[in-house]
Each structure stands twice: as C-alpha cells, then as structure tokens.
Amino acid sequence: MSQFTVQAAFWKIFPDVRIAVLSVHHLDNHQRGQVPPELLDEANQHVSELIPNEPISANPLIHEWREAFRKFKTKKGARFAVENLLKRAKKGNPVRSIDPLVDIYNAISLQTGFPIGALDMNKIQGNMSLEVAKGGEPFTAIGEDESDPALPGEVIYRDDQRVTSRCWAWRDAKEVETTEDSTDILMYSECLKPEWQEKHAQAMNDLASDIERYLGATVKVQYVDHEHPTVTY
Template sequence: MQPSFWNLFPDVKIAVITVHHLDNHEKGQVPPEMLAEANASVEDLIPDEPISANPLIHEWREAFKKFKTKKGARFAVENLLKRAKKGNPVRSIDPLVDIYNAVSLRTGFPIGALDLQKIQGGISLEVAKGGEPFTAIGEDEEDPALPGEVIYRDDVGVTSRCWAWRDAKRVETTEDSTDILMYSECLKPEWRQNHERAMNELTGNIEKYLGATAKIQYVARNQPMVTYK
C-alpha cells in the first residue's frame, strides 16, 4: 500500500485474505438461511432514516469526500444495505459471493474478491495519477481511473476503482475460480474489534462450506505490505 493512500487515511486497517483450493460450484453447501438472515438483519444495522443518518453510512460518505470519485460512487456495501433495507433482498449469486455478502450485510464491512490467478504482479492501494486502465465487470468499454481517485491496482491496471466500488472484469471471480484474493477495509479504529470478528467468521465459513484454506493478514500504516501469493 502506497504513502499516497496512508496520507489520506492513516487510521485504516485492511484485512488481506488469501483463499486456496476453493470449490465455488453450487452444490447446495451454503445454507440458504445464511443470506436470508443477513438480509433481515440490515434494519438493525442501519435503522435510521434517511440512510445517511446512520453512523456507518455517514463515516464512509465522509471518507469518499476526501478523494476524486466517479459520480454516484459509494463504499462497496452501501447499495447492498440500501436494497435490503427497502425490502429488496440481496439474491444468491454463487457460494463464495453469498458467504461474503452475508457477512457484509450483517456487519457493514466491505469485502472485495479477485481471482488470484488473474492478478498480474503485486496489488497496491494508492491514489491514481489518472489514466490507469480499467474496464468494469459487465462492461466492454474501457473507463480509465481519474486523477486523485483511490484505486487498487496491479502491474497491468486498476483492479478495483473508487476504493472498491467497482471491480475490473479481467480479475473477476467465477464459479471456476480456485484461488482468491480478498480484502476488507476497516475505516475507523473503534471498529477494529468487530472487523476482526467478521473476518474470522468469513474465513471460517469459507473453509467450512467450500473446502478451501483461508489465511488472514492485516495491513496498516505501520505494516503496509504483506506477501499473499
């Protein structure tokens, strides 16, 4: 992680999770009530109206004001929380996504996932110079990073833009992905205990239901680098 990021967010702590030997094919192994109960819990997590009145949402929106973003960009979980709160529950996608969406819906922590085998070189979290190549999942047209935008990137280009608001198509996980790099940002120091509990739950469920091995490491300003391959 680069100094340009820590200069903006000195107190952020990030869980970096490596998952190996994953079987992400749908076999009914993830209990459907896991996602259903997580959707139902959102009202307890963000009870206030408007949604911006909730401390979780407010703090992330304030963080996004510190760097250049695409119009409408929010932190990675806000849209999921908003949908569930309005009675439009997050649907099943595949076993891995269902597991991490359930954790995000219950705790509010964003969780990103990239196919580790598709990453070129190392991953860095930094402030973009502008023009770094990016094509979003589901899109065909390139949409480069903006100057001043917070991005995750590898040696080829952006892997996640506006922090982790959108992931790149070229590193997208699929049902055939077997090795995954995951990351989850803890914005505030007072949230760290809950964040660590959430990450332990996440990795425990991945190992329990998907036959994988998962390892958690943490990155912070005083520990800005981990080895994950």
Template sequence: MSQFVVEKPFWDIFPEVRIALIRVTGLDNQDHGQLPASILEDANAHVADLIPDDPISANPLIHEWREAFRKFKTKKGARCAVENLLKRSKNGNPVRSIDPMVDLYNACSLRTGFPVASLDTASIQGDIRLTVAKGGEPFQAISEDEPEPALDGEVIYADDAGVVSRCWCWRDAERVETRDDTTAATMYIECLKPEWQADHEAAVNQLTSQIEQYLGAQTETVYVDEAHRAVDYD
C-alpha cells in the same frame, strides 16, 4: 512472490485504516447446494438493525464512509459498495444468490457493514497496490461494456495491468472477478475507523470460518496498517 502493498499516498489520506488480507486456496466455488439458504436470508433480515435510520445517510456507518469518499476524487455518484448493498436490501430488494463465494461475502457485508472484495488470484498480474491514481489507469467494471479509466486523484487498487477496484471500494474489474471455476482467491476487507477494529476482526473470523466450512478451502489472514504496509499474497 507477489505482494499486497499500500502506498504512501493512501496513508497520507487515511492513516488509521486497517485492512484484512485473506488468502484463500483449495476453493470449490461450484454450487453443490452446500450453502444453507438461511445464510443470505438471515443477513438480509439483519440489515434493518444495522442501519435503522432514514435517510440512509443518517446512519453512522454510512455517514463515515461518505465522509471518507469526500477526501479523494471519485466518479460522480460513487459510494462505498456496502452502502449500495445495504440500501438495496433495506428497501425491500433482498440480495439474491450468485455463487457460493459471493453469497458468503455478501452475507458478511449485510451482517456487519464491512466491504469485501474477492479477486481470482490467478488473474492478478504482479503486485496489488492500494494507492492514488495519476489518471488514465485502465479499468473495465463487471458487467459493463465500456472501459472507464481512473481519475487523477482517485483512490484505487491496481495491479500491473490496471485498476482492479475503482474509487477504493466501489466497483471491481471484470478481468479479476472470482468465478465458479476459481480455486484461489485474494480477498480484502477494509476497516475505516480504529473503534471498529474488534467488529472487523470478528467479521473476518466468521467469514473465513464459513469459507473453510462450506467451500472446503484453506484461509490465511494478515492485517495491513500504516506500520505494516506490505505483505505477500501469493
């Protein structure tokens, strides 16, 4: 049995974070037209309500994530992935359809502001660890040709083969991305602030309900915090 483990170096920086770990099995990620187009359309339309202020950094959601990223080493220009998603949509470039799973979790992020990662469970090697990098851990991002190893002091998710998410929730590795033939996924959704936890749980519940409804999957959610640092994911 493999585990999802959040290690002490992370808690030393972020003791209040809570993470939803979602196990997805029996997934049909082939596009059969099962998702209503309105799911992404409505989520894109909601962005202006979620982050109404200009510049984007003036919105409390974005401000808090930027402050968090100042607490550890990052690649220059790295931001929480949800900032890039929201900014793109707010600037008139709505997020387009990719595949059913990606569409559902992108819609969740656009509606709620929580970052969502989804990994192909079969591609993960050993435990998943959220920790602080020693530097040099291997990583190659989705759609990039060149590897970009982690920096010393960078917050990363890693398995036995290397980094699966760089700069905490900035970019994911190509080798573990969910694909149209993925049948089991490991997802995680971070809640940065305790006062966001009710909204976080509501977002998780809505996303898992949609995965079950539209993609024929089964989901199981467990929460990881400083008091509960490790759970089985497979």
C-alpha cells in the same frame, strides 16, 4: 509469492485505516447446495438493525463512509461497496444468491457493514497495490466492454497492469472477476475507524471460517496498516 502493498499517498489521506487481506486456496465455488440459504436470508433480515435510521445517511456507518469518499476524487455517485446492498435489503429487496463465495461474503457484509472485495488470484498480474491514481490507469468494469480509466486523485486497487477496483472498492474489473471455476482468491476488507477494529477482526474470522467450512478452502488472514503496509500472499 506476490505482495499486497498500501502506498504512502493513501496513508496521507487515511492514516487510521486497517485492511484485512485474505488469501484463499483450493476453493470449490460450484453450486452444490453447501451454503445454507438461511445464511443470506438471515443477513438480509439483519440490515434494519445495522442501519435503523432514515434517511440512510443518518446512520453512523453510512455517514462515516460518505465522509471518507469526500476526501478523494470519485466517479459521480460512487459509494462504498456495501451501501447499495444495505439500501436494497432495507427497502425489502433482499440480496439474492449469486454463487457460494459471493453469498458468504455478502452475508458477512450485510451483517456487519464491512466491504469485502474478491479477485481471482490467478488473473492478477504481478503484485497488488492500494494507491492514489495519477490518472489514466486502464480499467474495464465487470459487465462493460469499454475502458474507463481512473481519475487523477482517485483511490484505486491495481495490479502491475491495470486498475482492479475503482473508487477504492466501488467497482471491480472484469479481467479479475471471480467465477464458479475460480479456485484461488485474493480478498480484502477495509476497516475505516480504529474503534471498529475489534468487530472487523471478528467478521474476518467468521468469513474465513465460513469459506473453509462450506467451500473446502484454506484461508489465511493478514492485516496491513500505516506501520505495516505490505503483506505477502
């Protein structure tokens, strides 16, 4: 068993955040036609209802996340994990199918605006932590070969050896990337505002249900917050 812990330095910046932690086991992530294509199609079409205003920054969801990203050190141009997906879909460039698991959580994110991260649990080294970087922690992004270490003051996810996600959950590390052969997954999703928590909990229930229904997995949903900063998965 491993632990997922949110460190005190994070809570000093974001005391009201609540994070869902999902442990997924016995996943079949091979393309077998088990995920209905309309799941992602309908989610793409829903985006104009979620963020109807122009410019995109005029939408409360986007505004709140951009304000949050101003509270810590980030790479230039870093945004919260769903903004680019929403922007693409709103402009008529729908998010395309990648693999069953990604399609399911992208559909939930497009419908609700909540970011969802996914790491191959069997590639994680030791325990997981959400913390504020000291600077220099190693990170190599998916699709890259060169290391791009964390900045001092940057919010990061990390395991015992390296950063697993930069700028909160903006980009993931190649070493923990999920593939069609991944069978055990650690997922997490941040709820930025207390008034969003009910909607967030419903989204996580829907996510867990879809993964179990379509991919034959078992899913456990837990939450961490300022008063309960650690869960075991």
